[in-house]
Amino acid sequence: MAFRSIGAGGRAEDGGEDSRGGGAGAGKLSFYEAAPDEEISLEDFEEYALDRLRVLKEIEEARSRGKKMEEMDPLVSDLWRKHMGSDSSKKDVISHFILRLAYCRTEDLRRWFLGIESVLFRHRFRCEMPAAQQKLMDDCNLPYKAMTSAEIEAVKENLESVARSTNQVSNSKMYYKVPFEDVPELVSGRKVYLRRGEAFVPREQLSFLVVGQFRSRLSKALVLTNRKWISFIAGEEKDRLAPMVEALSTRYLGPDYTQPKSSNEIALQDLDQLAKASFPLCMRSLFFQLRDDHHLRHGGRQQLGLFLKLEDALAFWRAEFSRKVGVEKFDKEYAYNVRHNYGKEGKRTDYTPYSCVKLIMSTPGVGDHHGCPYRHFSEDKLRASLGGLGLNSRQVSSALEKTRSQHYQLACAEVFEAVHGCSSDGINHPNQYFEQSRALLQQPKVKQMCSFSFNDTVEFFSQEEPASGGENNNNDANEEKTTLMIS
Amino acid sequence: RSFVDGKHPSCDSSFFGRREFSFTLENDIYLRYMSFRDASEFEATVCEKRPQKIDIGAVYSVDPAKRLAYASVSNDRVFAPVEKELVFDVDMTDYDDIRNCCSGADICLKCWPLMTIAIKVVDSTLREDFGFDHILWVYSGRRGVHCWVCDARARKLTNEQRASIADYFRVYKGNENNNRKVSLPTHLHPFLARTYSQFLSRYFDEEILIKQSLLHPQENADKVLKLVSGQGMSMQYMSSAYSELPVQLEEKKRNNRLLPDEINRQRWADLQRKLMQKRGIQVELVFTYTYPRLDLEVTKKMNHLLKAPFCIHPKTGRVCVPIDPEDCDNFDPTTVPTLPEVLVFRLKHVNSSFSSVSSCSMI
Numbered sequence: 001m002a003f004r005s006i007g008a009g010g011r012a013e014d015g016g017e018d019s020r021g022g023g024a025g026a027g028k029l030s031f032y033e034a035a036p037d038e039e040i041s042l043e044d045f046e047e048y049a050l051d052r053l054r055v056l057k058e059i060e061e062a063r064s065r066g067k068k069m070e071e072m073d074p075l076v077s078d079l080w081r082k083h084m085g086s087d088s089s090k091k092d093v094i095s096h097f098i099l100r101l102a103y104c105r106t107e108d109l110r111r112w113f114l115g116i117e118s119v120l121f122r123h124r125f126r127c128e129m130p131a132a133q134q135k136l137m138d139d140c141n142l143p144y145k146a147m148t149s150a151e152i153e154a155v156k157e158n159l160e161s162v163a164r165s166t167n168q169v170s171n172s173k174m175y176y177k178v179p180f181e182d183v184p185e186l187v188s189g190r191k192v193y194l195r196r197g198e199a200f201v202p203r204e205q206l207s208f209l210v211v212g213q214f215r216s217r218l219s220k221a222l223v224l225t226n227r228k229w230i231s232f233i234a235g236e237e238k239d240r241l242a243p244m245v246e247a248l249s250t251r252y253l254g255p256d257y258t259q260p261k262s263s264n265e266i267a268l269q270d271l272d273q274l275a276k277a278s279f280p281l282c283m284r285s286l287f288f289q290l291r292d293d294h295h296l297r298h299g300g301r302q303q304l305g306l307f308l309k310l311e312d313a314l315a316f317w318r319a320e321f322s323r324k325v326g327v328e329k330f331d332k333e334y335a336y337n338v339r340h341n342y343g344k345e346g347k348r349t350d351y352t353p354y355s356c357v358k359l360i361m362s363t364p365g366v367g368d369h370h371g372c373p374y375r376h377f378s379e380d381k382l383r384a385s386l387g388g389l390g391l392n393s394r395q396v397s398s399a400l401e402k403t404r405s406q407h408y409q410l411a412c413a414e415v416f417e418a419v420h421g422c423s424s425d426g427i428n429h430p431n432q433y434f435e436q437s438r439a440l441l442q443q444p445k446v447k448q449m450c451s452f453s454f455n456d457t458v459e460f461f462s463q464e465e466p467a468s469g470g471e472n473n474n475n476d477a478n479e480e481k482t483t484l485m486i487s
Numbered sequence: 488r489s490f491v492d493g494k495h496p497s498c499d500s501s502f503f504g505r506r507e508f509s510f511t512l513e514n515d516i517y518l519r520y521m522s523f524r525d526a527s528e529f530e531a532t533v534c535e536k537r538p539q540k541i542d543i544g545a546v547y548s549v550d551p552a553k554r555l556a557y558a559s560v561s562n563d564r565v566f567a568p569v570e571k572e573l574v575f576d577v578d579m580t581d582y583d584d585i586r587n588c589c590s591g592a593d594i595c596l597k598c599w600p601l602m603t604i605a606i607k608v609v610d611s612t613l614r615e616d617f618g619f620d621h622i623l624w625v626y627s628g629r630r631g632v633h634c635w636v637c638d639a640r641a642r643k644l645t646n647e648q649r650a651s652i653a654d655y656f657r658v659y660k661g662n663e664n665n666n667r668k669v670s671l672p673t674h675l676h677p678f679l680a681r682t683y684s685q686f687l688s689r690y691f692d693e694e695i696l697i698k699q700s701l702l703h704p705q706e707n708a709d710k711v712l713k714l715v716s717g718q719g720m721s722m723q724y725m726s727s728a729y730s731e732l733p734v735q736l737e738e739k740k741r742n743n744r745l746l747p748d749e750i751n752r753q754r755w756a757d758l759q760r761k762l763m764q765k766r767g768i769q770v771e772l773v774f775t776y777t778y779p780r781l782d783l784e785v786t787k788k789m790n791h792l793l794k795a796p797f798c799i800h801p802k803t804g805r806v807c808v809p810i811d812p813e814d815c816d817n818f819d820p821t822t823v824p825t826l827p828e829v830l831v832f833r834l835k836h837v838n839s840s841f842s843s844v845s846s847c848s849m850i
Contacts, residue, residue, distance in 0.1 A: 164674040180617060181644065184651035190676045194655075197618025197640070332515040364662035366581050366780070376662060 028089060029124050029136060031217055036093045042244075045098060049248055051083040052095035056116045063119065064357040066406040069126075076123035102248035104226040108352070114219055122211045137206065140213040144176040147200065151177075155193065159200060162193045172202035176209075183208050268316055278437035280412060280430045281373045281385060282359055283307050289369045294324035298337075299362065299370040305338060306353040307430050314338055355429045356409050374399075374408040391418045505569070507544030507551040509792050510536055511801075519792075520551040539801040542792035545571035546642075568789040570643060573619075573636035573652065576785040576793065577605045580630065584668075585776050587699045587707055592802075594630045594820060600694040602632050603815050605779035608682050609634060609656065610812040616678055617652065624810040626823060628800025632810060633793055646788055653786040658778050668714075669775045673767055683770060687777045692755070695776050702754035703747050714775060715758075715768055799826045 040048070058079050062072060084091055096117070103113035125133060152159070152175055163169065166189070178199045186192035186208055192199045201209065275287045286304040290296050296304065305313065317338050321330045354362075359372040373382060379400060386396045395418040402411035409427050416424040416433060424436050508521045508529075518536075523529040533541070545568035547554070554566040579598060583590050588597040606624055613619045613636060621637040644652075658679070659668055675683065695701065702708045736753060762769040785791055794800075798807045804825040810818050824832075 158677045161674065161677045161680065165672050165676045167672075180651075181640075181648050184647050188651040188654040190655055190678065193677060194616040195618075196615065336517070363657075363660075363783070365659070365783075366584060366662065368662045371662070 028092075029121070029128055029132065030089075030093070031136075031139070031214055032093060032096050032221075033217070035097055036090070038090065038094065040094060044094075046244060048091050048095040049098040049102070051091070052099055053248070055079045055083050056099075056120065059119055059123075060116055060357060061409075064360045065408065072119075073123050073126050076120065077127050080124065098245070099248070100222060100225050101229065101245045104222045104229060105246075110219075110222045110226070114215060114222065117218060118211055118215045121214045122207055125207050125210055133207075133210075137210055140210060142206075142209055142213070144178050144201075144209065147175040147177055151175075155195070155200065158193045159202070162191065163202075166191050168204070172204060174203040176201045176203075176206065178209060182212050184212075271316070277441060278434050280427070280433040281389070281415060282371070283430050283434075284389075285373055285385060286369055290320050294320050294322075296369065297367050299364060299368050301334075301337065303354055303359065303362075303370040307434075353429070353431050356412070356427060359430070360408055372408055372412075374403045374411040375406075379403075386415065389415065389419055391415065501550075502546060504550045505546045505548070507547060507792070508795075509542040509544065510538035511540035511542075512536060512538055520554060522551040522553075541795045541798050543795045544792040545569070545789050571789040573641040573644060573649060574785060574791070574793050575609060575634040575636075576627075576631065576782040577602060577609075577633075577779060578627075578631040578782055581780040581782065585699070587701070592630055596819065596821065597698040599818075599820055600690060600698060601777070602820075603694075603818070604686060604690050604777050605781075606632060606634075606810065606812050606815045607686050608779050609781070611685075612656070612678060612682070616655075622812070623796065624812055624815070625796040626805070626808050626810055626818070626820060627794065628798070628805045628807045628823075629803050633796075633807075635793075635796070649789070650783075650787040653781065653783040656779065656781055657783060658774055659780050669771045669778070671767065671771055671774065675770075682778070683773065687773050691773045691777050696751050696755055697748050699776075700747055700751055701776065702758070703750040708754065711758075711772070715762070715772060 055076075059072075059076060062075055067075065080088070084095070099113065099117075103109040125136065128136075152173075159175070178201050180187050180194055180197055180199045183192060183199050183201060183205075186199060186201065186205060187194070192201055192205070194200075271287075272291075275284055279287060283304060286296065286300050289300070290304065301317075305317070308316070314335060317334065318327065318330050321334055325333075356372065359370070360375050362371045364371040364376055373385060377385065382403065383396055383400065386399060391399070395414070399411045399414045399418070402408075402414060412427045412433065413424050416427060416436070420437060420440050422440060424433070427433050503526075504522055504524055506522060507519070508523070510518045510521060512518065518538075521532070523532060544551075548565065548567050548569050551566075579586075579589075579594050579601065580591060582598070582601050586598050586601075589595055610622060610624065613622055613634075619636050619638045619641055621641075623635040623637065625633045625635065627633050655678070658671070660670065671679070700707055701711055736749060739749070759769060762772075785793065794807060796807055796809060799805070800807060804827065805820075805823045806826070806829060808823055
């Protein structure tokens with residue numbers, strides 16, 4: 001199969017300079033300017049794509065655990081070597097272009113792909129030799145001026161101050177003046193000195209600028225690819241490539257929670273009991289907060305609302321909110337929002353329920369109760385909540401231990417195991433927790449091998465050993481389970 | 488025609504037509520994606536529909552009112568925001584956990600200094616760090632302030648860049664489930680250090696400590712101590728000297744002439760002494776009680792709509808007047824004119840053009 005007809009984005013007019021990634025013998029890192037000019041088998045097509053996807057998913061996982069830049073660098077190198085091999089430029093370029101096809105088709109997919117490929121690029125860039133880095137920078141034609149030593153001297157104290165505040169060593173002799181718009185990550189984290197709209201970027205952090213270039217080029221390329229896909233390819237390659245490409249993006253972002261499966265819809269009267277038995281902690285605390293206070297702020301409404309696929313969501317929210325604000329006010333101020341979430345207003349998008357990564361990255365503020373409890377609760381509050389779930393002190397400690405080392409999803413999985421007496425297949429999404437819980441609790445026989453008939457995609461993002469049955473701790477768990485059902 | 492060419496908006500005759508407005512009518516009917524050819528069409532529609540609230544949104548690629556005519560397969564590219572002022576929203580309810588005088592929608596002159604601080608910090612940073620010049624501050628009509636940055640450079644910012652600016656300002660990280668609200672590194676970024684020494688420290692000592700009576704009576708003091716204790720300082724240690732006062736003040740106390748202000752100052756001095764070894768905690772405390780708390784979501788997205796300046800706030804009737812950041816210490820929200828006052832003023836002082844007022848039937 002030749003790539004020529006599916007070439008996405010521009011071709012290298014100057015014929016494959018090293019850093020453009022045009023083919024064999026290319027430098028290791030590139031901007032993927034030119035589509036590869038190769039023939040590969042269909043098996044390789046799929047394998048290359050899957051391997052790259054594995055790398056991307058593991059990077060996402062590591063980020064959600066709050067790993068710092070310096071920790072990510074070796075991690076990414078290892079991942080790359082493990083899945084992509086060491087002499088990998090051909091596989092690198094091909095797999096990138098295949099995934100472009102898979103992830104160009106909607107805005108959400110593009111946003112995810114852009115974000116995660118940029119992270120990958122950044123860490124690979126940081127690990128490059130300075131000569132290779134310089135070449136890439138030259139190729140971007142970065143228009144930034146190096147500062148003169150007089151200019152640096154004038155703001156020396158401030159530059160040192162910034163370095164100290166971010167625990168960097170400030171022995172840089174080279175600084176560049178860059179418009180703040182070009183370094184959003186540095187601005188965001190207060191990692192750079194700003195004056196009158198200019199950021200003074202030390203040489204060590206130039207990677208941000210190169211990454212910025214990478215991002216904007218890839219962003220444009222994705223839009224272009226999407227247009228081409230829509231207009232010619234879907235027709236020509238409809239039976240051959242299209243199904244495979246489409247499967248790539250839906251299979252590996254995990255189970256698709258945008259389509260409401262009817263078996264998932266919950267009846268209003270069952271809610272309390274379901275919440276106690278099967279909601280993950282994030283949704284459970286929001287739910288009971290709502291029950292207690294008859295109110296939730298916007299972030300909480302979004303998070304809980306998208307999680308609950310109710311037969312009649314409007315009735316649920318109205319019943320709760322009207323206890324505090326009255327039916328009229330609810331209909332005026334909140335009903336629109338609820339209907340919007342279920343795709344009945346405005347853009348008519350049925351919003352996807354938030355994944356764990358999204359909850360972990362969210363920023364609850366004053367008056368908010370949303371987010372991921374393992375990340376956002378204080379330790380005391382978390383301890384109390386876990387106690388309320390029926391965990392014994394050993395189980396609570398074990399979960400807290402995971403939280404302290406920022407393994408939030410592992411903590412949640414621990415809690416799942418403690419509550420159900422059986423380990424989960426990994427927790428990446430609140431709805432996944434719920435489904436696994438329901439599947440377990442609805443089984444007629446309690447003592448069973450805890451394996452699930454999830455589709456076989458789970459192996460691609462679970463890092464845990466497959467569940468091997470909870471024979472040993474089933475006895476204790478039975479006790480706890482029965483108590484839960486009754487309470 | 489190109490609209491990203493750096494020219495002043497007035498040169499582009501399509502600019503106004505591409506601006507989104509929204510109206511909130513009586514019975515809370517909400518109309519979005521409104522746009523107008525010119526000022527007179529705008530005026531006519533306002534008079535016809537009589538909105539209670541008018542919001543301003545972004546300037547889009549095509550007239551919002553005509554967007555459906557341009558819908559096509561990949562319509563997320565055809566109708567999209569092109570420019571929008573950079574905006575900030577500071578709301579007093581975000582400070583409820585540190586206000587002792589009011590809560591919720593109420594404001595008074597004892598808590599208003601929190602807004603003054605927000606204006607000063609944000610305004611100076613937007614100018615000094617980001618290089619913006621054309622900044623409008625507006626009273627929101629009830630319990631906060633809005634900021635509109637109108638520089639061309641600001642209008643062209645992407646959502647990601649707006650988010651990065653919002654995050655640059657972000658310090659407060661508390662939520663309902665976590666007490667520890669402010670967590671700063673030992674060594675501060677120059678922006679935070681400057682903010683502390685130029686504004687926060689001074690306003691804390693002179694305004695917030697006294698007006699909010701942070702350290703008196705005991706229940707107020709306990710709230711503060713709770714924040715501080717648990718970081719190697721026990722509550723007992725912190726409050727041990729509270730019943731003791733220096734000789735001069737003891738005298739006054741015996742004669743029942745001791746003012747709360749003096750008690751607050753005394754206790755603060757005492758607390759600072761105790762925290763001398765842990766200066767970081769003192770700094771965090773001052774930040775907690777003074778640093779601006781911005782509604783980040785308002786800033787981050789281009790398609791967010793914000794109340795128009797000079798509107799009448801539907802609940803209070805007050806005019807959303809501009810505030811001069813150079814003079815904001817003297818701004819008094821309780822004396823902002825209301826709609827009836829404005830009309831009475833017009834009746835008294837403006838002879839002609841009264842007919843246009845009555846034709847809109849606003850009275």
